[in-house]
Amino acid sequence: MPANHAGETRALSVEESLDLLHSVCFGRIAFSRHALPAIRPVRHTVVNGCIVIAADPAMIRTLHRQVVAYEVDTIDHQTTLGRCVIITGVADTVTDRQELAKYQDHLQPAAAQDHQLIVIDPDIITGIEYVGSNGA
Secondary structure, eight states, X not given: OOTXXXXXXXXXXXXXXXXXXXXXXXXXXXXXXTTEEEEEEEEEEEETTEEEEEEOHHHHHHHXXXXXXXXXXXXXXXXXXXXXXXXXXXXXXXXOHHHHHHHHHHSOHHHHTTOEEEEEEEEEEEEEEEEETTXX
């Protein structure tokens, strides 16, 4: 077991949680599909405090107006130290052309190509940091 193995957790502030969300470009969206839990890795960006993801048409039909969870992390697989943020909110399909153009400008071209966009307006933001047993 590595010497810095995580032993304790520390709650992250909303600001620290949002900083982590801004610092990474991949996360996992958790939702219900056919009354069963589903999780998909997706690329995201943050625009005006909302999470914007590109989704294929099948996912769009499933996610529209559904309460979802979105998770990002920077946990090291060797030490198990790092941070994790979970955001809960309603996923909404972007249909307005001006809004769509605004969001597509923030996504990498490959992420937005042949995809529709979903916006998650965060309602609950929870972040934790896994720290070593000495607080390091």
